[in-house]
Amino acid sequence: MNPAASSKPQQNTEVDRLPVAVDLDDTLLRTDSFIESTFVLARTKPMYLFELPLWWLKGTAQCKRLLASAAIPDVHLLPYHADVLTFLREQKALGRPIILAAAADEGLAREINRDSGLFDEILASDGRVNLSGKRKRDRLIGRFGERGFDYVGSRPGDFPVWSVARRALLVSPSSRLERKVAAVTPIERVFREPKTGFLDYLHALRVHHWIKNCLVFMPLVLAHRFFEFELLGRVALAFVAFNLCASGVYLLNDLMDLPADRRHPKKRERRLASGRIRLAHALLLMPLLFLGAFGIAWHLSLGCAAVLAVYVLLMVKYSMKLKDIPIVDVFVLASGYALRVAAGAVAAGVRLSAWLLTFCVFLFLSLSLIKRCSELVLAELAPGPSHARGYAGGDKVWLVAQGIASGYLSVLVLALYTNSDISQRMYARHEFFWGVCLLLLYWVSYLWMMAIRGRIHDDPVIFALHDRVSQWTIAIAALFALMAV
Numbered sequence: 001m002n003p004a005a006s007s008k009p010q011q012n013t014e015v016d017r018l019p020v021a022v023d024l025d026d027t028l029l030r031t032d033s034f035i036e037s038t039f040v041l042a043r044t045k046p047m048y049l050f051e052l053p054l055w056w057l058k059g060t061a062q063c064k065r066l067l068a069s070a071a072i073p074d075v076h077l078l079p080y081h082a083d084v085l086t087f088l089r090e091q092k093a094l095g096r097p098i099i100l101a102a103a104a105d106e107g108l109a110r111e112i113n114r115d116s117g118l119f120d121e122i123l124a125s126d127g128r129v130n131l132s133g134k135r136k137r138d139r140l141i142g143r144f145g146e147r148g149f150d151y152v153g154s155r156p157g158d159f160p161v162w163s164v165a166r167r168a169l170l171v172s173p174s175s176r177l178e179r180k181v182a183a184v185t186p187i188e189r190v191f192r193e194p195k196t197g198f199l200d201y202l203h204a205l206r207v208h209h210w211i212k213n214c215l216v217f218m219p220l221v222l223a224h225r226f227f228e229f230e231l232l233g234r235v236a237l238a239f240v241a242f243n244l245c246a247s248g249v250y251l252l253n254d255l256m257d258l259p260a261d262r263r264h265p266k267k268r269e270r271r272l273a274s275g276r277i278r279l280a281h282a283l284l285l286m287p288l289l290f291l292g293a294f295g296i297a298w299h300l301s302l303g304c305a306a307v308l309a310v311y312v313l314l315m316v317k318y319s320m321k322l323k324d325i326p327i328v329d330v331f332v333l334a335s336g337y338a339l340r341v342a343a344g345a346v347a348a349g350v351r352l353s354a355w356l357l358t359f360c361v362f363l364f365l366s367l368s369l370i371k372r373c374s375e376l377v378l379a380e381l382a383p384g385p386s387h388a389r390g391y392a393g394g395d396k397v398w399l400v401a402q403g404i405a406s407g408y409l410s411v412l413v414l415a416l417y418t419n420s421d422i423s424q425r426m427y428a429r430h431e432f433f434w435g436v437c438l439l440l441l442y443w444v445s446y447l448w449m450m451a452i453r454g455r456i457h458d459d460p461v462i463f464a465l466h467d468r469v470s471q472w473t474i475a476i477a478a479l480f481a482l483m484a485v
Contacts, residue, residue: 018166020091021123021140022084022152024102024109027171030079030275033104034064035283039255041071046320061105065127068105075108075115077262079275083191084152084171088118099123099149101140101161103132137161150188196277204254204271204282205247205289212461213242215337216344223350224426224485231348234300238347241296242340245308248289249315251282256319266457303346311339326390333368334361355417363410363444367460369403370447374456400452407444411437427484435480443473 025032041048048070055063092098097120102109106124113119123139125131131139137160140149147166151158154171162168162181167188170178172195181187216238220226254261254272261273271277290312297305318332338360345352376396391399417423418433427433446469450456456463464470 017096019097019099019120019144019149020088020152020169021099021101021144021149021161021165022088023154023158024100024104024112025155026278027152027154028081028084028088028100028112030081032279033073033078033108034067035255035279036073036078036258037067037071037108039258040073041067043256043320044071059130061125061127061130064105064125064130065107068107072108072111074259075111077259078112079262079273081171081191081193083193085116085118087169087189087191088152092118092120097121099140101131101136101151103130103136133157134160137164140164196271200271200276201281201285204251204277205285206250207243207247208462208465209246209250209459210243211465212337212459213239213246213340215340216242216347218341219345219350219352219356220348222353222356223348225348225350231350234347235344237296237300238304238343241293241300241304241308242311242343243293244289244296245293245312248286248293249312249319251286251289252316253319255279255282297343300347304343307339307343307346311336311343314339324390326395329390330365330368330372333371334364337364337367355413355420355422359410359413359417362406362413366403366407366410366444367447369399369406370451370456370460373399373403373448374451374454374460377452377454378457400448403451404444404448407448408441411441411444414440429484432480432484436477436484439473439477439480443470443477446470446473 022028025034038052041052052063052067055066058066088098098118099121100109100113100119101123102125104124106122106126109122109124113122123131123136123143129135136158140151140161141164146164149165150167150169151161151165152169152171153161154173156177159177159180163184165185168181168185169189169191170181170187171191172193173181173190178187178190217226217235220228220231220235225231251272254270258273261267261270267273272279272282293308294305297308314332314335318329318336322332323329338357341356341360342352344350372391373396376391376393376399380393380396414433415437418430418437423430423433447456447460447464450463450467451460464474
């Protein structure tokens with residue numbers, strides 16, 4: 001046998017068994033483990049957030065170590081890049097060592113390995129050295145030698161590692177980064193995913209929920225001053241401020257709620273929970289949204305900014321704790337609706353009627369209870385014990401009873417208002433408001449029937465916007481109201 005001929009296959013076999021090193025954040029995972037851990041800390045140990053800046057002053061590696069010791073996300077729920085995971089498993093089956101080379105703390109890295117069972121060795125930050133960039137490059141060279149490994153990464157900070165790898169594998173790189181890496185190291189493969197588009201960000205901001213902020217116009221309409229364009233302009237600005245503020249709150253809520261959303265059969269497809277939008281982008285957007293909202297509100301009046309501040313504080317507390325406290329959570333949700341009405345009244349300088357306030361309290365409480373009841377009904381369809389937030393399956397009877405009672409009380413308040421002296425003075429044909437009362441009675445009953453049947457999968461207001469029966473009911477009620485005027 002020719003010795004040269006036999007040595008060549010042996011050399012190829014040796015080359016093919018070179019290790020594959022892979023980064024963790026935004027590479028193997030479609031998320032950032034540090035941000036994930038920070039929001040787990042905010043949810044479970046919020047007082048520790050005040051210590052986080054002090055941890056950071058001790059150095060990046062030490063901060064990651066302290067954070068990992070205080071809060072680690074549920075690694076089983078973290079979103080993976082499916083193509084990268086499949087590739088690594090294929091290479092492992094071929095006998096190649098798979099190395100996790102991560103800047104994350106090794107405590108979190110070991111949890112990832114315990115869940116996936118994928119890695120033969122873990123190189124990660126150890127509380128003293130933050131294993132990123134050149135430090136990661138030097139560690140890999142010391143362990144495997146220059147050009148002695150292939151490397152899978154995604155960020156510009158990985159460039160020093162690619163420059164000494166045998167082959168580079170890139171995950172969703174920019175064209176500029178891809179060209180830069182190709183100039184120093186052969187690229188074996190590029191893992192591409194659908195690019196995040198403008199519509200993805202609109203979805204994360206929940207612009208379809210902005211329709212609820214139209215409640216700010218209610219005081220102006222009921223005061224018969226909707227066509228006073230100066231006031232209308234002020235309320236329109238309040239509407240924009242509430243849109244920006246609500247979107248910021250939705251982003252915060254989604255960041256706080258990542259584990260729960262990933263367990264949910266529908267919410268797991270949300271842009272942040274699925275990893276479609278980077279968590280860092282959400283962190284950048286939130287302060288911009290809040291700054292824009294409060295800038296507009298401050299321009300309108302101090303009172304308008306105060307209402308917005310109360311809304312934000314209430315919703316932040318709701319995201320962190322109150323959403324898991326039964327009964328309290330629905331009162332907070334109802335208060336969120338009522339604060340929209342209050343913002344409109346303050347922006348326009350219109351007195352908030354006691355009739356309107358009482359009506360809003362009962363109606364919005366009913367809508368909030370519909371939201372919780374529908375979640376519980378949908379949970380009953382899933383295997384295992386049914387629960388939604390702090391409610392168990394047996395609480396459905398209470399939710400239905402309280403919700404229908406609240407909805408009917410709002411109808412009663414509207415009926416009493418229709419028969420009052422104030423209504424007779426303000427409306428030339430106030431008797432047409434009885435038609436509005438009957439239609440509201442029907443609509444509340446209809447919404448609750450839909451919730452019990454499991455037809456409402458989201459906020460009841462959003463359901464009503466897409467439901468033909470609700471559309472017709474609201475349109476006819478509006479017609480009766482116009483006839484009363």
